[in-house]
Amino acid sequence: MATDRSRRRLLAALPLVAMATRLRAGDDAAPALLTCWADDPKRPRRFHAGRPDRPDTALALPARGHDVLWHPSGDGSAVVVARRPGRFLMRWQVATGETLARFDTDDAGDDIRLEGHLCASADGQRLFVTESELIAGLGRLGVYDAATLERLTAWPCGGIGPHAVKRLGDGWVAVANGGVLTLPETGRLKRNLDRMDPSLTLIDDTDGRIIAQLRLPDPWMSIRHIAEGADGRLAVALQNEGGPSRPLLALAERGGPLRYADANAEQQARCGGYAGDVLALPGGFAVSCTTAGTTAIWAADGRFLAAHATPRVCALTRAGDRWMATGDGGDVWLGGADLMAAPRHWRRTEALDNHAVPA
DSSP, X not given: OHHHHHHHHHHHHHHHHHHHHHHHTTOOSOOOEEEEEESOSSSOOOEEEEOTTOGGGOEEEXXXXXXXXXXTTOSSEEEEEEOSSBOEEEEEETXXXXXXXXXXXXXXXXXXXXXXXXXXXXXXXXXXXXXXXXXXXXXXXEEEETTTOOXXXXXXXXXXXXXXXXXOTTXXXXXXXXXXXXXXXXXXXXXXXXXXXXXXXXXXXXXXXXXXXXXOSOTTEEEEEEEEXXXXXXXXXXXXXXXXXXXXXXXXXXXXXXXXOOOOHHHHHHHTTBEEEEEEETTEEEEEETTTTEEEEEETTSOEEEEEEOTTEEEEEEETTEEEEEETTSEEEEEOXXXXXXXXXXXXXXXXXXXXXXX
């Protein structure tokens, strides 16, 4: 088992190592990414997943994709899940575009919709996908066979509107319950803003037992995305659903409560009220402030460090010790190990979607 886990960690690190090597070599091409994209950010008609720099091998999607994940087997395949409220989960061979497995919510024994994010179990045999049932909108963590995408079971995740899910270093799984109720008959309309209950739920990935739930004092700050620092500190990116201005980042020490990161009024104004993603960095965290067009950097202890202009930014991912970001206008930014320094910038023609990982 120890050998298998070491092999999986090595395979997972290979894209980061390869990208860092290319960057050190001075390659001026935009960093290679695995992501979803559309043909137009305003009136999209065609949707794909794969490497934007290799469109001939892209996977055609039936609708917008959201989160992507290199398959834990390390065989060069990847998995994409639909944007919420979503219907599909697909595994494909990235080098060829060949579909290897597919799940559609019509094939489920329950009436469910997918909520846009997934992660792999520690042993790589299962995938965890955020879901909601369609009657009351209760959140679940769907458990899928990693090879076939067969839906095995589902566990309650302790809230409404689950979105991001992340496997933590201690083996637990964290789910960001946004606390916002939406139902199929009204699409993405928010139906319960007067009684929101966002939370960060920690789940035992062996049996689905809820270990803990962490909450902020402000119920209108929806918890959407999750990162984990090297020291085990958790960070969540937030979206303000109508309350007073607050920082878009909250932190939790291992076993401790959630607390807001630091930001004065001017810094909060530069970040706006909507975060699209969060990323752990050496010595800090990055948050993509989508509507404000800013990538904000906080130190690991919660001190505000910098705000970089990145119009329509959303996706955040790592390239070695550097951070990368993308926007739906086709923009790609690469920040350096110096978190205060302005990032490099490239422009692609695709409407890059909300999440990405190194290719």
